[in-house]
Amino acid sequence: MRLLRFIAIALLLAAPAFAQTKSGAAVAASKRASTKQMVLPSHGDGLLGVFYLAAGAGPHPTAVIFHGFPGYEQNLDIAQFLRAHGWNVLAMHYRGSWGVKGDFSFEHAAEDADTQVRFILDPANAQKYDIDTRRVIVIGHSMGGFMAASAAAHNKQVVAAVLISAWNIGGDYASRHHGASAAATVDSEAKSLASDDNLLPLSGTSAEALAHDIYDHHSALDMNNLAAAIAPRPVFVITASEGLAPSDHAFAEALRKAGDAHVTERHWDTDHSYSGVRAELSAAILEWTHGILPH
DSSP, rough: HHHHHHHHHHHHHHHHHHHHHHHHHHHTOOOOOEEEEEEEETTTTEEEEEEEEEESSSSSEEEEEEEOOOOSOOOHHHHHHHHTTEEEEEOOOOOBBTTTTTTHHHOOOOHHHHHHHHHHHOOOHHHHHEEEEEEEEEEETTTTHHHHHHHHHTTTHHHHEEEESSOOOHHHHHSSTTTTOOOHHHHHHHHTTTGGTTTTTTTTTOOHHHHHHHHTEEETTGGGGGHHTTTEEEEEEOOOOOSOOOHHHHHHHHHHHHOOOEEEEEEOOOEEETOOOHHHHHHHHHHHHHTOOOO
């Protein structure tokens, strides 16, 4: 009788703990997708954006997605698609863009890209947001392609990069203005930068300031010079028919020359915004990650 009574008491004491464990597992498994408004400190200002958090138990693979210059197309459909397939995706604006305080410059944007990646890789943030720091990638479109390459070069824990019609800021500048005078190149670049209302969402800068920025730092802004720091990690180079494909292919070749055997290229006959192939673009990125992420 004493033995039976002891067993009964032991089962009663264990039941709450068992129920709590089972309940906790159910909560984790049924965690809903959510969207968090984010403010990330970066060099004295606060970057603004959103963090798309995946449903279900983590940790989740996580992408940081960088928009272009100035960012009318933010590629948030890619972010939503990845989130629906179990990814967290951070999407922020750079300093001096889209209402974020501070001055916009290409150097500031690169610093802000590093800030976002470091936030994702921070152990406390990884635990808070269910981030698998072994499976963190960067995705960038246009100018954001350069920022993705820069962030990958500066942060070795980034496992892979996706570049969508990447703008090789310094390399493009050097090829278009070879042999021209400083005054002529800055003037020409300023006119190009000011076109299509590109400056309206930006603050603390001007077309002339950005043109001088490129002229003074074109080597640091040349994506090909980052190839050695990025290799041998997987890179997906995606191009369209708007004119950037040759320079992006040159970057892919620079990666291969640096010893990167994991470079994939894909081309779509479409415009710079990938109009008409957005669903295919998102699906291709997800499919590519299946073969390159650690398990």
